[in-house]
Structures are given as structure tokens and as C-alpha cells.
Amino acid sequence: MSLVNAELFKVRTTSLWWIMGIILVPLYAASVLANWAQASAGQPPSDAGVSDTQTAQIEAALQPINVATNLYTSGQYFGVLVVLLLSAIIVTSEFFHLTATTTFLTTPRRESVILAKFAAAAVIGVLVWLFTTVLNLLVVPLIMNNLDLGSQLGEAAVWRAIGLNLLAFVLWAILGVGAGVLIRSQIAATLILAITYVVGTSAIGLIFFLLSEYVAEWINNLQVLVPTTASQLMISGTDLPGSPPRWVGAVVMIGYAVVLGFFGTWLTKRRDIS
Amino acid sequence: MTGPGTDEIVVDRLTKQYKKLRAVDDLSFRVRSGRVTGFLGPNGAGKTTTLRMLLGLVTPTAGTATFGSQRYTELSDPVRKVGAVLEASSAHRGRTGRNHLRMICRASGLPDKRADEVLELVGLTPAAGRKFKGYSLGMKQRLGIAAAMLGDPQVLILDEPANGLDPEGIRWMRDLLKSLASNGRTVLVSSHLLGEMQLLADDVVIVAAGKLITQGPVDEVLGGMTGGVQVRVRTPQAEALTAALSELNASVTATQDGALLVHGAEAAAVGHAAFAAGVELHELATERGDLEQVFLQLTAGKAGIR
Ligand SMILES: Nc1ncnc2c1ncn2[C@@H]1O[C@H](COP(=O)(O)OP(=O)(O)O)[C@@H](O)[C@H]1O
Ligand SMILES: [Mg+2]
Numbered sequence: 406m407s408l409v410n411a412e413l414f415k416v417r418t419t420s421l422w423w424i425m426g427i428i429l430v431p432l433y434a435a436s437v438l439a440n441w442a443q444a445s446a447g448q449p450p451s452d453a454g455v456s457d458t459q460t461a462q463i464e465a466a467l468q469p470i471n472v473a474t475n476l477y478t479s480g481q482y483f484g485v486l487v488v489l490l491l492s493a494i495i496v497t498s499e500f501f502h503l504t505a506t507t508t509f510l511t512t513p514r515r516e517s518v519i520l521a522k523f524a525a526a527a528v529i530g531v532l533v534w535l536f537t538t539v540l541n542l543l544v545v546p547l548i549m550n551n552l553d554l555g556s557q558l559g560e561a562a563v564w565r566a567i568g569l570n571l572l573a574f575v576l577w578a579i580l581g582v583g584a585g586v587l588i589r590s591q592i593a594a595t596l597i598l599a600i601t602y603v604v605g606t607s608a609i610g611l612i613f614f615l616l617s618e619y620v621a622e623w624i625n626n627l628q629v630l631v632p633t634t635a636s637q638l639m640i641s642g643t644d645l646p647g648s649p650p651r652w653v654g655a656v657v658m659i660g661y662a663v664v665l666g667f668f669g670t671w672l673t674k675r676r677d678i679s
Numbered sequence: 680m681t682g683p684g685t686d687e688i689v690v691d692r693l694t695k696q697y698k699k700l701r702a703v704d705d706l707s708f709r710v711r712s713g714r715v716t717g718f719l720g721p722n723g724a725g726k727t728t729t730l731r732m733l734l735g736l737v738t739p740t741a742g743t744a745t746f747g748s749q750r751y752t753e754l755s756d757p758v759r760k761v762g763a764v765l766e767a768s769s770a771h772r773g774r775t776g777r778n779h780l781r782m783i784c785r786a787s788g789l790p791d792k793r794a795d796e797v798l799e800l801v802g803l804t805p806a807a808g809r810k811f812k813g814y815s816l817g818m819k820q821r822l823g824i825a826a827a828m829l830g831d832p833q834v835l836i837l838d839e840p841a842n843g844l845d846p847e848g849i850r851w852m853r854d855l856l857k858s859l860a861s862n863g864r865t866v867l868v869s870s871h872l873l874g875e876m877q878l879l880a881d882d883v884v885i886v887a888a889g890k891l892i893t894q895g896p897v898d899e900v901l902g903g904m905t906g907g908v909q910v911r912v913r914t915p916q917a918e919a920l921t922a923a924l925s926e927l928n929a930s931v932t933a934t935q936d937g938a939l940l941v942h943g944a945e946a947a948a949v950g951h952a953a954f955a956a957g958v959e960l961h962e963l964a965t966e967r968g969d970l971e972q973v974f975l976q977l978t979a980g981k982a983g984i985r
Binding site: 407408410411414415418419420421498502503504505506507508509510511512513514675677678679 | 727728731734735736737738751752754757758763765766768769770771772773774775778779781782783785786787788826
């Protein structure tokens with residue numbers, strides 16, 4: 406426990422956390438506005454040339470309950486990105502600033518240090534989730550009333566989406582620490598993670614689209630193995646048509662977190678610190 | 680018989696093989712408590728690698744480096760048993776000195792107030808609230824020493840601590856380390872600067888190219904070498920004295936200015952031989968060879984940066 410405390414102390418005593426906070430606030434606001442705009446835009450005309458599945462998806466997404474889950478989890482996209490980067494930096498900064506020597510002299514059992522970093526990252530994930538969720542609970546009911554949909558806060562599905570949103574924040578935090586251990590260079594780790602996270606889904610989505618078009622249709626089902634897709638699937642409020650069940654996304658995310666966690670710990674234990 | 684206590688450092692057949700280079704090669708030595716031990720060798724001799732293996736940061740290829748019979752990673756409370764200062768810059772640039780120390784306190788269960796106590800000890804209290812990036816090299820070294828002292832450990836290990844310290848800082852550190860050793864602590868200090876060690880160390884361990892060259896009390900290492908202890912004498916009857924001294928199996932060489940340098944006999948023996956032979960003496964003095972010379976002789980051919 407004192408080790409988790411020490412890891413959180415390390416984050417608190419450098420300027421990184423408030424820089425990330427300052428970046429997050431406008432991005433959060435933009436996300437709320439974007440979700441609002443999407444909900445109020447309504448359905449495309451039936452001759453817009455979209456496929457049946459897509460029409461079905463859009464229809465489903467516009468149901469009040471789905472609008473609600475979407476809005477009440479606003480800020481997830483950028484919040485998770487910030488948590489992911491902070492989590493990776495918790496590890497990489499030890500090497501970037503040469504503090505690993507001090508850290509492992511203080512706590513020579515390295516698995517304890519890495520476990521503490523996982524826990525500290527999870528705590529940061531929870532805090533950012535709490536921050537966005539509290540703001541959402543204040544702001545979104547007003548938007549829902551504006552859309553004439555009611556607050557929807559009586560719906561179990563909304564609270565389930567908020568809970569799954571928390572799970573996403575925590576799992577991405579753990580993923581970030583694991584990635585930081587694997588990619589020890591601070592610059593490489595933050596760049597690779599940010600790029601994969603931001604353009605990854607669409608770029609990999611395109612690759613999967615081409616593979617399923619020209620190689621085999623079933624390959625498309627593997628898309629859920631992409632962490633960003635899995636996460637999206639896991640937190641989407643209801644099962645949308647044409648997607649694998651939601652729990653598959655959760656299983657994939659937990660799988661990544663566990664594998665990266667164990668591999669990262671193993672790697673840290675055997676590496677020389679010099 | 681019980682084994683050595685955790686305040687004795689035991690390096691036993693320690694070896695570290697990097698891809699091409701054997702940085703440490705079958706190295707064995709012991710470091711006793713109550714003394715300052717100098718760990719000497721030219722750059723690239725493997726000193727830092729040895730200390731990092733001792734501290735569980737680098738895994739040895741073979742052999743062990745332990746405190747008594749326990750590895751650093753096996754110590755139940757390492758911060759309270761062993762303090763180490765490795766590189767001067769191992770703190771986060773954006774963190775204050777005080778927070779750097781508090782971070783160690785939190786991780787090792789020490790009270791935060793220890794941070795202020797050790798800051799006072801190393802004279803860094805005025806800079807405690809400043810960020811590490813604004814510290815001079817000398818202040819960084821002091822912060823490193825402060826961190827090592829947090830747990831009031833029995834064993835202190837310092838890698839090239841004199842680097843970046845001004846003469847006043849070096850004197851301060853020498854006094855600190857000597858007083859810590861005289862309180863019964865074990866102090867191991869590495870350096871490639873020999874002059875400083877001569878004033879500081881009680882024992883020396885000399886390495887070159889990863890191998891042990893010699894170890895022992897400074898006096899013995901110095902005395903056992905040519906260029907070590909010598910006796911300088913002046914006399915108007917040089918030939919008579921040389922003859923008398925040759926019976927003691929001492930060697931005598933003349934210097935440019937007319938004095939004689941005697942190796943292999945102590946000043947008292949030289950004086951007695953002169954008195955017995957009725958030789959008049961104008962000067963009789965013992966001279967210490969310096970560690971620098973001994974070191975160059977010992978490591979000749981093995982020194983140099985690898
Ligand atoms: N991680 C490493 N990989 C490869 N070679 C290394 C590594 N660390 C040190 N060395 C080499 O091992 C030798 C001993 O280095 P070091 O222990 O730092 O010597 P010293 O501290 O006595 O100057 C040097 O030649 C150095 O280049
Ligand atoms: Mg060195």
C-alpha cells in the first residue's frame with residue numbers, strides 16, 4: 406500500500422498531471438458538444454445510399470437509451486487517451502529521468518514496484534472517470550431535456566454504461582503501464598500509443614475491411630481483437646446489430662491487460678538497470 | 680562459527696559478461712566495517728558494474744556479491760541497512776529535492792520528517808524547495824548522499840562521489856565519511872582519482888580491466904611496493920653509509936641533490952646503522968610513496984579506457 410502511495414506521490418510532485426488536466430478539460434467539453442450534435446442531427450434520409458446494417462445501427466443509436474448512454478460516457482475517448490499516456494509515462498519516466506536506480510534501490514523487489522504502478526495507474530483511471538462522470542451527471546440531464554428525451558437516469562442500462570466506462574478507464578490504465586514497460590523510451594511509447602489510439606481504429610478498420618472483402622469474410626470478426634474496437638464494443642450501451650456480444654470486448658480487454666501485466670513484470674525483473 | 684554480519688560486504692568470484700566485454704572478471708574481495716574502503720581503478724575498470732551487481736540492479740553472469748550472506752534483494756529492509764549513491768543525476772528534473780527524498784520515505788515507510796533531517800545533514804536545507812534541474816553537480820551529489828542517509832544505514836556505498844564537488848565539498852565529504860566509519864559503519868567509496876583516496880581510505884581494493892590487482896590496508900599496499908615507503912638521508916660520508924646499509928640488505932640510490940634514498944630499511948634501522956658505523960647524518964626522514972605512483976605501477980598495461 407505504501408508503494409502505491411509512493412507512486413501516486415511521484416505523479417503529484419511533477420507538473421505532468423496538471424498539464425494533462427489542462428489538455429483534458431477542453432477536449433472533454435468538445436466531446437459533450439459533439440455527442441449532443443450527433444444526437445440532435447437525427448436520421449439520414451432513406452435514399453442516402455447507406456447499407457441496411459448501417460441504417461439499423463444508426464436507428465439503434467438514436468433510441469433515447471442509446472443517446473443517453475453515449476452522452477453519459479462523454480469524455481471517454483480523450484479521458485482514456487490521457488489515462489493511457491499518463492500510465493505509460495509512470496513507467497517510462499523512471500528511465501527517462503534515470504530515477505529507476507533510486508526506485509529499485511528503495512524497493513529491490515521489482516515486481517512490487519510494477520504492481521504498485523499498475524495500481525497507481527488504475528487509481529488515476531478511476532479519478533479521471535470520476536471527473537468526467539460527475540461533470541456528465543451535472544450537464545447531460547440538461548442536454549437530454551433539451552432533446553426532449555428525459556434524463557433517462559432511471560434506466561439500468563445508463564448506469565451499466567457508466568460502470569463499464571469505469572472498467573474501460575481501469576483496463577486502459579493497466580494496458581498503458583504494460584506498454585510503458587515494453588516500450589521503455591518515453592518518446593516512442595507516448596507517440597506509438599497516441600497514434601495507435603487515435604488513428605489506429607480507423608487505419609486497422611480499413612485493413613480489416615480490405616482483408617474481409619478480398620480474402621475472407623470471417624476475418625472481419627477478428628476486428629474485436631483491436632483494443633480500441635474491443636473497448637468500444639465493451640462500453641456501447643446496448644448490443645448494436647452486426648456486432649459480437651459486448652462481453653467479448655470485455656474479455657479481449659482484460660486479456661490484453663493480463664498478458665501485458667505479466668509480461669511487463671517478467672521483463673522488468675530480468676532487465677539490468679544501468 | 681557464525682558467518683559474516685550484514686555489515687560486511689562479500690564479493691565472491693563475481694563476473695559480468697556483456698556481449699563482447701568482460702566488465703568484471705572473477706573478482707573477489709571483502710569490505711570490513713568501521714573503516715573507509717577505497718575501490719580504485721581506472722575508467723572502465725568495472726567499478727560501477729560491480730557496485731550495481733552488489734545492489735541488485737545488474738544481474739551477475741557468475742559469482743555473488745552480498746552483505747554478509749544476504750543479497751541486496753533479500754534484505755528485509757534495504758533502505759535501513761544499506762545506503763547508496765550511484766549517479767548524481769538520478770532524480771526527476773521537475774521534482775524538488777525535498778519531494779525526491781519524501782518519495783523514498785513513502786516507499787520505505789520512513790516518516791517524512793527524515794527528509795528534512797538529512798537535508799540539514801548535507802547542508803541542502805536552503806535548496807530543499809527548489810527543483811532538481813536547478814541544482815549544481817555538487818548539490819546533486821549532496822542530495823544523493825542525503826537520500827542514502829535517509830534510513831540511517833549501517834553500510835554506505837558511493838560511486839565516484841567526488842565528481843563535481845569543489846575542494847571545500849570534497850573536504851566536507853571526507854570528514855563525513857570518516858566520521859561515519861569511525862562510528863562503526865561500513866563505507867565503500869569508488870574512485871579513479873587516487874590522491875583523494877590516500878587521504879580518505881583506510882583500506883583499498885584496486886581493480887583494472889575487471890580483475891583484482893591488489894587489496895589491503897593503504898599502508899601495506901603502499902609499503903609493499905617499490906616507490907612505497909622510503910627513507911631519505913643526507914650525510915657527508917655517503918660511501919661509508921652505503922656500505923653499512925648494504926649489510927641490512929637495503930638498497931640505496933643517490934638523488935640529484937646529493938641525498939640518499941633507502942629502500943628496505945626503516946628510519947630507525949638506518950639511524951642505528953649510521954651510529955654504529957660512526958657516520959654523521961644531516962637529515963633522516965621517512966617518505967611515503969603516493970598511491971598515484973603505486974596505482975600506475977600496479978595497473979600498468981591494464982589501465983586505459985576500455
Ligand atoms: N550495459 C552495458 N553494456 C555493455 N557494456 C557495458 C555496460 N555497462 C558497462 N559496460 C562496459 O563495462 C566496462 C566497465 O564499466 P564500468 O563498470 O562503468 O567501469 P568503471 O565504473 O570502473 O569506470 C566498460 O568498458 C563499459 O563500457
Ligand atoms: Mg564508474
